[in-house]
Amino acid sequence: MDNDIAAVYSARGVTGVRPRYSMALIRLHHLGPMTVRALAGEVGVTHSAMSQTVTEMKREGLISSAPGADARTREVSLTSKGEDLVPFLEAEWRATEAAFDDLDSELPYSFQQVVKDMADALQRRSFRERIVQHLDSGQEE
Incomplete structure (x- = not known):
């Protein structure tokens, strides 16, 4: 954009x-x-x-x-x-x-709603925490 x-x-x-x-x-x-x-x-x-x-x-x-x-x-x-x-x-x-x-x-759904839903999800668990979880699970393989 x-x-x-x-x-x-x-x-x-x-x-x-x-x-x-x-x-x-x-x-x-x-x-x-x-x-x-x-x-x-x-x-x-x-x-x-x-x-x-x-x-x-x-x-x-x-x-x-x-x-x-x-x-x-x-x-x-x-x-x-x-x-x-x-x-x-x-x-x-x-x-x-x-x-x-x-x-x-x-759009079939509101982009503003997507942003709100993402912000809510990130309040529950940060993006950093999500990255670390995937890094840690990838190291165990």
Whole structure:
């Protein structure tokens, strides 16, 4: 799906933007400058993942960064280039959600229900535990 979203970006002349940047740029637009940690929380990814994304977005000229409230933090904000992309990214986000709903309606079961059922199953027994069980049973053969 990410490749198809990236293809839409390319077809619309949007360069230097990857699908994983979208929510971060949209959040910065609506909430203003924030630390990398706060942005990671807003987007729902790890601090490490957001640090990598911030580095990439900065390289593309979409954001800028400055020292935060203390020497250990960096605060990121949109550049004018990043700001200019937000209306398109918001429209694409809404179109992607609508396309997902279309796809979901064609399935004989709800993908959202599958995700919920998987999350419930993983609460009962983690994926790590499942891997270890199969590793251990494979070593006994």
